[in-house]
Amino acid sequence: MSTKPEQVKVQFETLDQQQSADRLGMWIFLATETMLFGGLFFGYTAMHTLHPQIFDKASHELEWQLEFINTAILLTSGLTMALAEFAVAAKRRWLTLFLLILTLFFGAWFLTAKGIEYLDDFSNGIVPFVAGGYHYSGLQPQIAKLFFNFYFALTGLHAFHMSIGMLLLMLMAWLTFRWRDPDKMIRRLRIVGFYWAFIDVAWITIYTTIYLVPR
Amino acid sequence: MSAAVTLPDEPPSYPEEHYLNNGYSLKSWLTTTDHKRIAWLFFFALTFMFLIGGTAAALIRIELITPAGDLVSDGTYSRLFSVHGIVMVWFFLIPSIPNTFGNFLLPMMIGARDMAFPRINLLSWYVYMIGALAIIASLFAGAPDAGWTFYTPLSTQYANDATIIAAVGVFIVGFSTIMTALNFVVTIHRLRAPGMTWFRLPLFVWSMYAVAVLMLLATPVLAITLLMVTVSSWLHIAIFNPAIGGDPLLFQHMFWFYSHPAVYIMLIPSMGVVSELITTFARKQVFGYEVMVFSMLMISIASFFVWGHHMFVAGESTFSALVFSLMTFVVSVPSAIKIFNWTTTLYKGTISFDTPMLYGVSFIGLFLVGGLTGVMLASTGLDMDLHGTYFVIAHFHYIMVGAAVTAYMGAIHYWWPKITGRMYPEMWGRFAAITMFIGFNATFGPQFLLGVAGMPRRYHTYPPQFQVLNEASSAGAVVLAIGYIMPFCYLIWSLRYGKIAPPNPWGATGLEWQTASPPPEHNFGGEIPVVSRKPYDYKHYDAEHGEWQGRP
Numbered sequence: 001m002s003t004k005p006e007q008v009k010v011q012f013e014t015l016d017q018q019q020s021a022d023r024l025g026m027w028i029f030l031a032t033e034t035m036l037f038g039g040l041f042f043g044y045t046a047m048h049t050l051h052p053q054i055f056d057k058a059s060h061e062l063e064w065q066l067e068f069i070n071t072a073i074l075l076t077s078g079l080t081m082a083l084a085e086f087a088v089a090a091k092r093r094w095l096t097l098f099l100l101i102l103t104l105f106f107g108a109w110f111l112t113a114k115g116i117e118y119l120d121d122f123s124n125g126i127v128p129f130v131a132g133g134y135h136y137s138g139l140q141p142q143i144a145k146l147f148f149n150f151y152f153a154l155t156g157l158h159a160f161h162m163s164i165g166m167l168l169l170m171l172m173a174w175l176t177f178r179w180r181d182p183d184k185m186i187r188r189l190r191i192v193g194f195y196w197a198f199i200d201v202a203w204i205t206i207y208t209t210i211y212l213v214p215r
Numbered sequence: 216m217s218a219a220v221t222l223p224d225e226p227p228s229y230p231e232e233h234y235l236n237n238g239y240s241l242k243s244w245l246t247t248t249d250h251k252r253i254a255w256l257f258f259f260a261l262t263f264m265f266l267i268g269g270t271a272a273a274l275i276r277i278e279l280i281t282p283a284g285d286l287v288s289d290g291t292y293s294r295l296f297s298v299h300g301i302v303m304v305w306f307f308l309i310p311s312i313p314n315t316f317g318n319f320l321l322p323m324m325i326g327a328r329d330m331a332f333p334r335i336n337l338l339s340w341y342v343y344m345i346g347a348l349a350i351i352a353s354l355f356a357g358a359p360d361a362g363w364t365f366y367t368p369l370s371t372q373y374a375n376d377a378t379i380i381a382a383v384g385v386f387i388v389g390f391s392t393i394m395t396a397l398n399f400v401v402t403i404h405r406l407r408a409p410g411m412t413w414f415r416l417p418l419f420v421w422s423m424y425a426v427a428v429l430m431l432l433a434t435p436v437l438a439i440t441l442l443m444v445t446v447s448s449w450l451h452i453a454i455f456n457p458a459i460g461g462d463p464l465l466f467q468h469m470f471w472f473y474s475h476p477a478v479y480i481m482l483i484p485s486m487g488v489v490s491e492l493i494t495t496f497a498r499k500q501v502f503g504y505e506v507m508v509f510s511m512l513m514i515s516i517a518s519f520f521v522w523g524h525h526m527f528v529a530g531e532s533t534f535s536a537l538v539f540s541l542m543t544f545v546v547s548v549p550s551a552i553k554i555f556n557w558t559t560t561l562y563k564g565t566i567s568f569d570t571p572m573l574y575g576v577s578f579i580g581l582f583l584v585g586g587l588t589g590v591m592l593a594s595t596g597l598d599m600d601l602h603g604t605y606f607v608i609a610h611f612h613y614i615m616v617g618a619a620v621t622a623y624m625g626a627i628h629y630w631w632p633k634i635t636g637r638m639y640p641e642m643w644g645r646f647a648a649i650t651m652f653i654g655f656n657a658t659f660g661p662q663f664l665l666g667v668a669g670m671p672r673r674y675h676t677y678p679p680q681f682q683v684l685n686e687a688s689s690a691g692a693v694v695l696a697i698g699y700i701m702p703f704c705y706l707i708w709s710l711r712y713g714k715i716a717p718p719n720p721w722g723a724t725g726l727e728w729q730t731a732s733p734p735p736e737h738n739f740g741g742e743i744p745v746v747s748r749k750p751y752d753y754k755h756y757d758a759e760h761g762e763w764q765g766r767p
Contacts, residue, residue, distance in 0.1 A: 010328055011327060024405060028431060032435045043439075047462070050462060142453075149452045
């Protein structure tokens, strides 16, 4: 045991073993996240099967052009995050920090645009669960409520995950700024990078299902 | 002590330093990351929740002694069976074996010093406690009254507020399950000792793997389903309300997508435990090790495709009912394989009936009855008749109490010497095991007859012709309760007065027995063991000297 490097925790033998355990843990966590979103998608699909026309019509109220740009922004943040992982692997402290801040900037842009869309939704009267927020006059407004609820549930759950991702990124930016243990930073950014990539993938699925398919 | 083998005469001595005495303060327990101490934390919490659920069950049985509703009102009765179900399923049965014995034994059995993520392991306990507090809060808020299944629209439109608080509690405890399962999978993948290949893993470890996969893939769906119920109820959203476009069956589909695998989450760990008990006390290699492993994994996979058999009468198309019925028959095949393999392991074994073995044999019998009645319920025609009757109650109690709790008790007795370093009183142990077996059958056997006679579940009154069987069942419940209270008393007694246990009182081959009782902090005193043999190689194991003979 005396030969073990200091940063290896007691339950592991080698750093390699520890890192691969961390990565596997993150993969498994993302599998559970997939099932979490999957349940919501299943509910949406079931309701869509029951009321296809009403749901498709209701989807036309959403601002798909705004979210198209937003999708591009989010994917760009995925790129900067991936570049940050390369930068930290090359031990380039300031480049890593710059790329992380850029990722944070795109993330914030996405969330702000999402917030603006929510505000528009409110003024368009398609927020069924807020008092006075609902005066949709399209096909079957009572049943269309279900569509809007699922829309807010899916995008809301995504925004929640995104906020957690942003907090993690802020922590990572701070730790990169301090630059105490670059090797540890490489491992940390890989794990956070997984999570950020999952957020991207989840969003692409949501955007396709809710915004594009009904059109 | 009449152990399975003769052991050296020299009295075993308590190790000077072990995981229990390296800190006595409350802080040393509440901030521990030692998997063995976390197992104890769960053990205390689970026992407490078991008492709550057990009290509710006792009140139910007392109420049902007479046909009239004389002890409690119908509203209170609904609360009693809801609390009983919610607490027993999510706060006792699902975490029971994984979070106590899984936590304690899994790293030791694979030759690791701890779990892969010890802090997440501790966090899992705190999350469990928050969930448990929510359930206790729901008791003070009037207790949930929509059953353990939270069926909509009952739970979303007609139930009391406490139902939603309880749903939040179950939502929270789900994350504790997920964290533990994640830890198990990563630990088994990454922390096996040198030479501990996949097919050298003890069957208990395999059962933890199979159950962890179920937990990881099913629990998130329950979480999102309960979230939908909670939000629907708070914000009056009509996802499950057919009056304005929703679909109550959507809830049932999503709920049973989790809750049928959940039945196997409760059962598979007990299969793992019993495989350990049977091999140790028959002193034989388990019959068909690989088949045992694959049957466990097959149960785990197939259980994801049988949820519709809970909904035969709920408005399912005939086609899907038939498919789900067929899939349910399919899942009984690997279960039957396991029964055959356990009995074949006993064949020509050197069997000794110590307390753990009594529990192990009880398990096989009770699981057989529960499994066969399950096959009956899986046939759509019969289920139309028996759905919602006491037949179903008796069936799933044979699985969830008869099989799972019996195996849990067997595990407590089998590993008690390892966990505490003390022996329990053997005669009392056997007496309690037999009492529990008799009490259990006396409680739930009559309920099969009640169900066939047509007594529906969830009513606190019934026609007078059902009284005799209900009285028999309640009388059996008294015996069963005694069977549970006895171990509670003598195990506490044994903590102080029990004989000091040797490291390997049963002469078993598992790695957990090759270290001191109780084990030191990182299990193996620094060096992790090297494994060179298949598990349960009793043929080549000399228990008297703890040595292996012959080449691996």
